[in-house]
Amino acid sequence: MAGVRLRDVAERAGVSIRTVSNAVNGYAPVSDEVRARVEAAVAELGYKPNLMARNFKRGRTGLITLVVPELDVPYFSELARAVITKARAHGYTVVVDQTDGEPDRERELVMRDSAAAAMFDGVILSPLALTHADLARRGADQPLVLLGERIAESAYDHVAIDNVAAARTATEHLLDLGRRRIAAVGDQPWESGETAQLRTRGYRDAHEARGLAVEESLIVTTRRFHLASGAEAMAALLEHPQGPPDAVFCYNDLVALGAIRTLLTNGVRIPEDIAVVGFDDIEAGRYNTPTLTTISPDKTAIAQLAVDRLIARLDKEDETAPAELWAPYELVVRESTVAPV
Amino acid sequence: MAGVRLRDVAERAGVSIRTVSNAVNGYAPVSDEVRARVEAAVAELGYKPNLMARNFKRGRTGLITLVVPELDVPYFSELARAVITKARAHGYTVVVDQTDGEPDRERELVMRDSAAAAMFDGVILSPLALTHADLARRGADQPLVLLGERIAESAYDHVAIDNVAAARTATEHLLDLGRRRIAAVGDQPWESGETAQLRTRGYRDAHEARGLAVEESLIVTTRRFHLASGAEAMAALLEHPQGPPDAVFCYNDLVALGAIRTLLTNGVRIPEDIAVVGFDDIEAGRYNTPTLTTISPDKTAIAQLAVDRLIARLDKEDETAPAELWAPYELVVRESTVAPV
DNA sequence: CTGAAAGCGCTTACAG
DNA sequence: CTGAAAGCGCTTACAG
Missing domain, CATH: 3.40.50.2300 (Response regulator)
Structure with missing residues (x-):
């Protein structure tokens, strides 16, 4: 079943590659009759699109990376969970990278000049060591959203609570x-x-x-x-x-x-x-x-704000100046300050 | 700086594309003199390899996915941390996917016929809902290592404690x-x-x-x-x-x-x-x-065993029959059973 | 609504 | 040790 290409499907369905691509991606209008033929051929041949070829051609991977200091710190694992869920709703896949607080690791992932960062369409970063100076040297071609108040007032969008x-x-x-x-x-x-x-x-x-x-x-x-x-x-x-x-x-x-x-x-x-x-x-x-x-x-709000903004930047739907995005918070009173009655 | 290709570097250095590729990847022996010229050209032009093109051509992404039920359950976040660290040491990047215990989500990531799985070179799965029957229908072209004893005695490698x-x-x-x-x-x-x-x-x-x-x-x-x-x-x-x-x-x-x-x-x-x-x-x-x-x-051992085996499968270094890999454990006695003196 | 064809930027047999 | 060239499987202007 492996190795079935678009052109095999096209031959089988008796249409052009272009038409198969359109039908598979749901792009241009394809007549119902042709669509049915294509779908039949896809099913018969067990065709699966080669995502690497698609990514290559489109210049996008659909991958964003969430960079946090430590994944097993509950705050970050809970946040990561929310980010993954929100991003998936937009069709993006999240790679969680942990820096262990190592400045070099953080830079590597965020600075566009490193190979490590090149696979990602965008970055959501909870910075620990990165400085304003580091960010100033960053190429602007890959969207970045900052989390928390470690770095405020930069050239990037920034989600935090007060x-x-x-x-x-x-x-x-x-x-x-x-x-x-x-x-x-x-x-x-x-x-x-x-x-x-x-x-x-x-x-x-x-x-x-x-x-x-x-x-x-x-x-x-x-x-x-x-x-x-x-x-x-x-x-x-x-x-x-x-x-x-x-x-x-x-x-x-x-x-x-x-x-x-x-x-x-x-x-x-x-x-x-x-x-x-x-x-x-x-x-x-x-x-x-x-x-x-x-x-x-509100971790869900933080994740939502960060993902929405990142994707708006990716899709060029939002070209306004970078902004501070504020998420809500609340005080939850429990037994450690007020004894139960 | 963007859009610098291998051929630009080749022209600048006065060598062929092939030679630049070799020098950049450290493959074939390249003379020191030529290597120096290439490196100078890379630096001057700010060349960064296009990873999507490379992945496409190589047919690999360097990505493996770790599929767990919930990332914010401490056991899984601690395990994820260890897997990410171990995989990175081998040059692989880990995508953590959470299924929330949804059987369909789990299948989608593991069954090779889904688009979602196509980007990954291999899968490490801690199954919750997947059955032997599901696995039996899985194509064998993508290595899979199972975690835990949810599914034992399958056609896949399997890491667990007793x-x-x-x-x-x-x-x-x-x-x-x-x-x-x-x-x-x-x-x-x-x-x-x-x-x-x-x-x-x-x-x-x-x-x-x-x-x-x-x-x-x-x-x-x-x-x-x-x-x-x-x-x-x-x-x-x-x-x-x-x-x-x-x-x-x-x-x-x-x-x-x-x-x-x-x-x-x-x-x-x-x-x-x-x-x-x-x-x-x-x-x-x-x-x-x-x-x-x-x-x-021993979560570190579990992660190590799983990653090592997966990568051995990926690299075709290990073509032995799927095995049960046992990680050690120990009883840690603390105050909830023995009061402090 | 569909076809024939170019080209994305690499890697890698094939020669030499 | 290096060069010229094919080709990975898509997407997408360009025509019609």
Whole structure:
């Protein structure tokens, strides 16, 4: 059955290659009678189009790549799921690439001059290490949509939630509960730490808006956003010279779950002694004990906005200037801040 | 810069297209002097090979697809990560496709007659709905490696752990702790439930080997292996007519974590009142409170075995009969069965 | 609505 | 070690 070409079908159906191509692709109007003959020939011969030839000729693969730091971090796997589903609805196939935070790997996939990137019609990137300077050197022939706020105000479309406002909302929730010594875990005051810095900004804003001073030693830096980072940071906070905080705002849910682990093993009651808020709303937080209060970014909306925009660029349907696209988020209050009645 | 072809480079370097191709691909021996001229021309012109043309001509894309039910289930995202990493080391790119357990979607990707599958050089599939009958109708021209024990003894290579032995190990651990009313959560006594059935087999074997009767009503069926399934099943077990069990063997970690959630909200002590064992060793179980005792399949080994075999088939290096490839596993004892001292 | 034909940019026998 | 040329299987102006 292999090796059946368009021309074999054409011969069998007694029409030209052109007509078979039209019929198979549903392009130009083909008379019903001819279409039926072609379809019969396709079925008899077991013809399947050679996608590599088609891609080659069309100059497109129908492939887009989603580049994320780590696929097994729940936030990214949940996001990847949504992107794959949305892209499929448009007829595109998604290749998920993980960079492990390696700057070179990230550049390789995004910079059009690398062979690795050449197979993809477009790129959706959640950058970790890439800089504005890198992007400035990028050829503009392959559409790129950025995710998150690592790189804002570039020459590319950019989907994010308002991290400052979201972090402020999370912090205000703790302040509303009467907490006054709120730790912030996950600050990253270095070049690639823009997202974390925005969350720290929101944390500060919440305090400033109420005339409350921020206790600088309660802002804890973590290199990564993993369970282990949260567990370690929390252990350090429990040893704080002025005593442990009465609440913790963690910059993602993994950090929060790691922190909770440390608290529980130390006999600290949550939320009575220390309340905990996370960020991302991963599924694990909904079944943890205590369940985790968190900022829930609308991942489906993020995926939808990113895919729609990328495809609009691919199809040249949208040639407006690159824009910031904002996805909604909400605070989900659970047991880690408000004990069940 | 775009549109630079091999022939442009050839003209610039004053050699034939053939020679440029050889130099670029590092194929045949090219004299150092000529190579230098070609490389200079490549650099000056900014030449990048057209991968679609190359794929077309070679009849290969360098793409393999990993088909899993759900990408945001931790076991699969952790596995996907490993497969992507291993495949990249061989120069292959992985497309992760999720089927959401839809049989048609699974068939579409695996059956060679669909257009969707035509772009991939090979397939690694963790089947959920596909049957032996489906596979029997599959063309043999595209290598396929199966993951897990859903479909054993087919005409394809097959990577798995020994589920019967692993489940038996898990159950024996609980028996060794003196537990006698051990529930099994996750049985799936229907066609696509082979993996679950093997685990039930191991659970029974452990009892039989010690001359202990299995209390049939303690074997609980769940349609899926999610957190919610475990939470619901555990709630039902707490209402068991003969009283709750004194231990639970859950068929994956999500089910176990869901069960733990139900136990903790009902004031049940773990492991004192009820001990819990999971299966998969996902990261969340290592930071849960209590940490989760579980069967840990060596996911890296699974990925390595699957990728190595697939590529050996692709390269025709391995034309032996399809085989069962066994990956190691181990029981990891944590707080959910043995309280910390 | 359909046909005959060019050409996408590579790889690779065939010669030398 | 290198050249001239065929051909992979499509899509698509160009005609009619």
